[in-house]
Amino acid sequence: MSLRMVWRKSLNVFMLSLTGLCALLTVSALFFILGYLVWNGGKDLSWSFLTHLPAPVGEPGGGMANAIVGSLKLLLLAALFGVPIGLLGGVYLAEFGGRTVPFLVRYTADLMNGVPSIVMGIFAYALVVMPMHHFSTLAGGIALGIMVIPTVLRNTESFLRDVPPALREGSFALGANKWKMVATVVLPAASRGILTGVLLALARVAGETAPLLFTAFGNRYWSPGWLQPTSSLPVVIYTYATGPYEDWHRQAWAAGLVLLGLVLVTNILVRAFLTRGTAYERT
Amino acid sequence: MATTPNAATPTEFTAPPRSLLRRWTGADEIAHLITLIAGAALLLITALLVYQLWILSAEARTKFGWSFFVTKTWDPVAGNFGALPFIYGTVMTSAVALLIAVPLGVGAAIFLAELATPKLSSSLTFVSDLLAAVPSVIYGLLGVFLLVPLMRTTIQPALKKTLGFLPLFKGPSYGIGFLTAGIVLAIMIVPFVLSVSREVLLAVPRDQREAALALGATKWESTWKVVVPAARIGIFGSVFLALARALGETMAVTMVIGNNPKIAASLFSPGYSIAAVLANEFPEATGNLYLSALIELGLVLFLLTFVLNGLARLLILVTTSRGSGVLPT
Amino acid sequence: MRIVKVLSLLAVLLAVATFSAATGQVLLNAAGATFPYPIYSKWFDLYHTSHSNVQINYQSIGSGGGIRQLLDKTVDFGASDGPMNDEQLKQASVPILHFPTVLGAAIPAYNVPGVQAELNFTPEALSGIFLGKVTKWNDPLIASANPGVKLPGDDIVVVHRSDGSGTSYIWTDYLSKVNPEWQTKVGKGTSVNWPVGLGGKGNEGVSALVQQTPGAIGYVELIYAIQNHMPYGKVKNSSGAFIKADLASVSAAAAAAAKFIPDDFRVSITNPEGKAVYPIASFTWLLIPSKFTDTAKRDVVKDFLKWALTDGQQYCEGLAYAKLPKEVVAKEMKAIAQIQ
Secondary structure (H helix, E strand, C coil), rough: HHHHHHHHHHHHHHHHHHHHHHHHHHHHHHHHHHHHHHHHHHCCCCCHHHCEEEECCCCEEEHHHHHHHHHHHHHHHHHHHHHHHHHHHHHHHHHHCCCHHHHHHHHHHHHHHHCCCCHHHHHHHCCCCCCCCCCCCHHHHHHHHHHHHHHHHHHHHHHHHCHHHHHHHHHHCCCCCCHHHHHHHHHHHHHHHHHHHHHHHHHHHCCCCCCHHHHCCCCCCCCCCCCCCCCCHHHHHHHHHHHHHHHHHHHHHHHHHHHHHHHHHHHHHHHEEEEEEEEHHCC | CCCCCCCCCCCCCCCCCCHHHHHHCHHHHHHHHHHHHHHHHHHHHHHHHHHHHHHHHHHHHHHHHHHHHHCCEEEEECCEECCCCHHHHHHHHHHHHHHHHHHHHHHHHHHHHHHCHHHHHHHHHHHHHHHHHHCCCHHHHHHHHHHHHHHHHHHHHHHHHHHHHHHHHHHHHHHHHHHHHHHHHHHHHHHHHHHHHHHHHCCCCCHHHHHHHHHCCCCHHHHHHHHHHHCCCCCCCCHHHHHHHHCCCHHHHHCCCCCCCCCCCCCCCCCCCHHHHHHHHHCCCCCCCHHHHHHHHHHHHHHHHHHHHHHHHHHHHHHHHHCCCCCCC | HHHHHHHHHHHHHHHHHCCCCCCCCEEEEECCCCCCHHHHHHHHHHHHHHHHCCCCCCECHHHHHHHHHHHHHCCCCCEEEECCCHCCCCCCCCEEEEEEEEEEEEEEEECCCCCCCEEEHHHHHHHHHCCCCCCCCHHHHHHHHCCCCCCCCCEEEEEECCCCCCCHHHHHHHHHCCHHHHHCEEECCCCCCCCCCECCCCHHHHHHHHHHHEEEEEEEEEHHHHHHHCCECCCEECCCCCEEHHHHHHHHHHHHHHHCCCCCCCCCCCCCCCCCCCCCEEEEEEEECCCCCCCHHHHHHHHHHHHHHHHHHHHHHHHCEEEEHHHHHHHHHHHHCCCC
């Protein structure tokens, strides 16, 4: 074998192994993150942590019950605000639209998807907090809801388009008019994929901190109703992690574990089980 | 509704012409209207966002004009605001992040697209997607307690010893700074580079690879000299996408960058990014000029991500929609 | 059918969440200084325990944040250790009253490898460090005040506040008084253009950074250094004595000012005259609007103030804050009547 051939063959093996190493590094990052959080956060995760309110500053103990409930309430609002608009908008793009308006809507959705979440927070502050003169769960929910809309919209459109034309035509042939066809045939056919998109979008905003900093603000107590500031997991993690108290650090790890656990479990369940037989599997 | 069964094609059916009233209030039209309103709601929200950013930054824009982008000082006491330190910090950290994430992501994508079995490829991509789902504040948590001490005690001194003659690696090692923020960002954006690059690589038709192999190329040569160049436009697109994501990252960056609006050549130096200063100073900017200067920064960030995302999607679309793609001229 | 089930579940959840607002509760939101956060959080907690229908939610976002949110009217009252200046007061729609609550001290906390002793800092050393002129721990300016302490040649890492801070106001107010160069170059304020250093968010953030960074020095409120077991130094006062911040020296700083405190209670007590005074002490204020539209809230605020100025003061010393001088308390009790 000529020297050149040897060189080419060794380069081949070397570079291909290098790419394998890259893949290994990327994948192991996730396991490392998860493992470290389980190890570090798991030891402080206790029943009292999950059910108590925070203790005064500097005193050990206390928990994050209000942060967990606050995050859940914010998610509920985000879903209520963002999912209907996204869903209906997706239906519009896939079923009803013409040329210009759908193009604009699609373009805008992609644009909004890329907007940094801190800018959304500023927007929600100007839109909701300032006129109301109040930080509130509502403002936080709206900020998160706006972030949910573009993802749900594009996702819905994509899955609706994937429904085979034969289903639509069959429905028409049976005498349905358009909206009935969409509502009773197309949407159910695409429902799995749409639900996937909704749940993934919600899991994504569950971890967002920046938009909540000046909308939901923070609360050391339970936040009743929707018009009071509320604590939330990501904000509490940020506050405690950047503070000096050892006790805060331990609680931040435990809260991080809770948050990461919720987000990852949602992602895994949705991607592994819900997407069987839908377009997601192909990618 | 009577339908005459002489429909020409399966997808349209003729019906007797309806009165104007019927046309405006029929069920289909209402459905059309409702969904149109939903779509328009998105347009309205976006327009409102841009409007708010524009109006609220008016005071700073009129006072500073274009010099805002080249002024180094950020002095709330004197009312003198310049965006340069933040733009610099944002660019530096993103550059470091891309330098690390792009080779890593493209390399992994090559492995997944060319070498791995389909099953391995899709399961590893699954894991990478999970990595993309990890919230930013968790990265910040790990950054502050794991990476920063590691940088300060091990990595930065090692870099100083070996590469310390470069201005990039001079100065005391605090642990926090541009380099640390760049590394955290890199881990956060790798999944984006990986998944998009993998898709565009897979979209290159098989005959390209087979032709190269038939001509005697090794697998690596076929990949590097044929497949990757065919997909390179899409890979650029993935880079822009990752960059847009990196620019807007707030929490992880503000926890490890040092929060100091200074421009320094060294990667070890603390700095500031646009998103980080917004998070830190927005709730407390007293005075309209201060607030509007911050919002102008937000506007800049918004426009940057807008342009980058637009470019990215265009590039990716061009590559993946090509049927039997030939090498671009 | 499934949709109906999902929607009804959502409706139930919404209803539960909406109506969980108990009636008769008075909910107050406040924000501001991190300087007094430990004692405020204790006070609000105790007050809630004894008045279970009252919840005062205080968020420590920094004095600058407190002032701004108060002016935007997104909180019911604010807190700051840098008094509002005239320009800010003009922006308020109703006149804002300043009520001093406790006395605290800004101390130089440090993390010098190998040094456990208490270091002495002269005003020249402190201003030199924060101006970026004194860059190493064994600089003569520091070493000359600390004979017998072996100072390493490590770099000094300055830590300051990244957010708008009353503690910054106190610190820069002091530096402006003792160093003319600082006065012209940087000035005093809640948010200044720091010549050097890393930025931490809140007293909490600065403490954390100093703890974690070898060679660091930062200014924090006394209790943060104590609670986190951080060494802190003595500062030379105007009489030439090196004084450590404690209840006695901080109270002494306020004693002289107490007799001449202005009616609006806005006063600076940094670098005062006196032998045993700590030079970087300060009052911290609650910023209360003089008019409340909600009478329930107003009554709670007035009652809380009265409690804080009397019973509440007994908790100060446990958290290393000094009690208010009697003359000041008396004057404040009279001023409470101004809240309508």
